[in-house]
Amino acid sequence: MARIATVHRVPMRHPGDVSGVAALLDAGALDPADIVAILGKTEGNGCVNDFTRAYAVQALSVMLAGRLALTPEAVAARIAMVMSGGTEGGLSPHFLVFSVRTTDAAATGALAMGTAFTRDFAPEEIGRMPQLEATAAAVRAAMADAALTSPADVHYVQIKCPLLTSERIAAAEARGATVATHDTYASMGLSRGASALVVALALGEVPAGALSDAVIGQDTTLFSHRASASAGVELTRNEIVVLGNSASWAGDLTIAHAVMQDGIDLPAIHAALRGAGLDPGAGQLAPDHCARLVALLAKAEPSSSGRIRGNRHIMNDDSDINATRHARALVCGVAAAAVGRTDLFISGGAEHQGPDGGGPVAAIARKEA
Incomplete structure (x- = not known):
C-alpha cells in the first residue's frame, strides 16, 4: 500500500x-x-x-x-x-x-510530507546553536517520515519556532542564564534564522563548519533555498513540516519551488508554477490552471540595503508599520497577480531563507488529468 x-x-x-x-x-x-x-x-x-x-x-x-x-x-x-x-x-x-x-492506489510519484517536533527550548537556547542542533535531528526525522531520501526531492520545509518574551527573558536571567537578545522582536528573527539554517544544513546547502552563534541573523550569504520559518509566542518548541515529491507516494498532487531574488521577482514565481505543471504564460494563470493550484507558499523580506534593483524603498525606515508587514503586502501583490488569487501563504521575516531581500516560493498543484 x-x-x-x-x-x-x-x-x-x-x-x-x-x-x-x-x-x-x-x-x-x-x-x-x-x-x-x-x-x-x-x-x-x-x-x-x-x-x-x-x-x-x-x-x-x-x-x-x-x-x-x-x-x-x-x-x-x-x-x-x-x-x-x-x-x-x-x-x-x-x-x-x-x-x-x-x-490501494499505485505509487506513481506524488506530493509527500512528513512532520516532526523538537523538545521544548529554554529561553537561552532560542536563536543559538542548541536550537539549531536539536532541530537538525527533527528535520531529518521529518524527511524520513516522508520517505524523502534525497535532498533533491525536498521542495519546502516549513518550521514554526518560538520567540523570547520579557517574561521568558526574566526567567532565564533568574537562573543566571543569558539570552541571545533582550529585544523581543529581534528574537523572532534569530529564531527564524537558526531554524532556516538547520534546513540549509540538512539539505546540503551550507556546510556544518560554517555555522555558529555568530552567523545566525548576521551572515546573509548563508541561506536555504527551501526553508520557511515563522516565529510565534504560542509555543516553545520547533514544529517541522517537510514537503517534497516521492516515488513511493500516490495521488494527483505535486510540488515545485524556486527562489525569489527580491520582492518583485515574478519570473521566480512563474518558475515554481511551471515546475508544478501550471502555465502562467507571460502573466497570470488561466482559470483552469488557477483551479489546479492548491497552495502557493512564499517568504517575504525587505532587503537590508534599502534598495530594490537600485531604487530606494522605505520599508526599514517606517516607524509606524513594521518592515515585514510592508514586505508581505509587496510579495502578496506580485504573487496574487501571477496566480489570480489572494488566499496565499505569504510569510514575513526571511532571515537565512533565500538571499537578502528575496525568499523561497513553492507551488502545490493537482496534476493535469
Missing part, C-alpha cells in the same frame, strides 16, 4: 473561525485522524504580540479534540499547527489542512 497526501484550502472569517474545517469533517471529506499539519494565515500584526496565532491554534485544538477523543493539549502536541500572522495588502486569511492516509 502507498500513502497519499491531500491538502484542503479553507477560508476563515476571523482567527477563531474553524467552521470551514469542521464542515469538511462533518461531510466526511476529511478524517480527523488523518490530519498531520495545519498551516494558517491569520489577520494579526505578525509581531511578538500577535495572539491571533494562539487563538487559531486553540480553536483548532478544541474543535479537533472532540472528534479525536483527545484533550486540546494532546491535539496540539500531535498535529503541527503553523500559524503565520499578518494578512497585509490583499492577503486573505485561510487554513491549509494537510492530511495523510494509506491507499
Whole structure:
C-alpha cells in the first residue's frame, strides 16, 4: 500500500473561525485522524504580540479534540499547527489542512510530507546553536517520515519556532542564564534564522563548519533555498513540516519551488508554477490552471540595503508599520497577480531563507488529468 497526501484550502472569517474545517469533517471529506499539519494565515500584526496565532491554534485544538477523543493539549502536541500572522495588502486569511492516509492506489510519484517536533527550548537556547542542533535531528526525522531520501526531492520545509518574551527573558536571567537578545522582536528573527539554517544544513546547502552563534541573523550569504520559518509566542518548541515529491507516494498532487531574488521577482514565481505543471504564460494563470493550484507558499523580506534593483524603498525606515508587514503586502501583490488569487501563504521575516531581500516560493498543484 502507498500513502497519499491531500491538502484542503479553507477560508476563515476571523482567527477563531474553524467552521470551514469542521464542515469538511462533518461531510466526511476529511478524517480527523488523518490530519498531520495545519498551516494558517491569520489577520494579526505578525509581531511578538500577535495572539491571533494562539487563538487559531486553540480553536483548532478544541474543535479537533472532540472528534479525536483527545484533550486540546494532546491535539496540539500531535498535529503541527503553523500559524503565520499578518494578512497585509490583499492577503486573505485561510487554513491549509494537510492530511495523510494509506491507499490501494499505485505509487506513481506524488506530493509527500512528513512532520516532526523538537523538545521544548529554554529561553537561552532560542536563536543559538542548541536550537539549531536539536532541530537538525527533527528535520531529518521529518524527511524520513516522508520517505524523502534525497535532498533533491525536498521542495519546502516549513518550521514554526518560538520567540523570547520579557517574561521568558526574566526567567532565564533568574537562573543566571543569558539570552541571545533582550529585544523581543529581534528574537523572532534569530529564531527564524537558526531554524532556516538547520534546513540549509540538512539539505546540503551550507556546510556544518560554517555555522555558529555568530552567523545566525548576521551572515546573509548563508541561506536555504527551501526553508520557511515563522516565529510565534504560542509555543516553545520547533514544529517541522517537510514537503517534497516521492516515488513511493500516490495521488494527483505535486510540488515545485524556486527562489525569489527580491520582492518583485515574478519570473521566480512563474518558475515554481511551471515546475508544478501550471502555465502562467507571460502573466497570470488561466482559470483552469488557477483551479489546479492548491497552495502557493512564499517568504517575504525587505532587503537590508534599502534598495530594490537600485531604487530606494522605505520599508526599514517606517516607524509606524513594521518592515515585514510592508514586505508581505509587496510579495502578496506580485504573487496574487501571477496566480489570480489572494488566499496565499505569504510569510514575513526571511532571515537565512533565500538571499537578502528575496525568499523561497513553492507551488502545490493537482496534476493535469
